């Protein structure tokens with residue numbers, strides 16, 4: 001993970017964990033798979049890694065990890081409890097810590113983008129990397145998280161619509177001055193020659 005971030009960061013910046021946002025133009029492209037595989041790989045390399053399920057309505061990272069968290073980002077948001085955010089995380093055997101999505105879609109609105117941003121900042125204070133899976137698509141919330149990120153992973157897959165929408169998404173991110181942060185991961189491309 002040492003290659004992430006600006007080449008000449010200040011000492012304070014160097015001591016903070018890298019914030020990585022994993023997004024995609026539409027659903028099902030592989031954000032969760034990329035998020036969890038990247039986190040597990042980082043954990044295996046002894047990086048302290050936190051994962052936030054920012055797919056607030058239908059996040060399924062806990063399910064994917066076979067975890068049953070008793071707390072999630074929803075309870076933390078309701079209590080406005082950023083300083084104790086690690087108490088809302090659940091450990092996975094791979095070494096990563098997960099802050100799960102709300103248990104039901106109707107609770108998503110209880111979690112503001114400002115709260116997610118605060119959590120990203122808080123976790124990165126004593127973490128090697130914080131990886132956020134966003135909701136699919138481009139919206140104000142996702143752009144706010146991208147602004148904060150050191151790296152933006154845009155997950156793409158094959159198919160005409162997927163490629164067209166991913167291209168539009170990357171163009172928009174570039175137009176907003178975040179070109180240098182973008183890493184494109186083309187997933188599900190085993191059919192390519």
Ligand SMILES: Nc1ncnc2c1ncn2[C@@H]1O[C@H](COP(=O)(O)OP(=O)(O)OP(=O)(O)O)[C@@H](O)[C@H]1O
Nearest residue numbers: 024026027028029030031032033034055136187188
């Ligand atoms: N490289 C791959 N090869 C085969 N299947 C894959 C691959 N990547 C992801 N999948 C499968 O595709 C489906 C969608 O993947 P995933 O959940 O990672 O995407 P997502 O972008 O997070 O989706 P969602 O929008 O539902 O959150 C899952 O069933 C997953 O197992």
Ligand SMILES: [Mg+2]
Nearest residue numbers: 031032055060
């Ligand atoms: Mg997902």
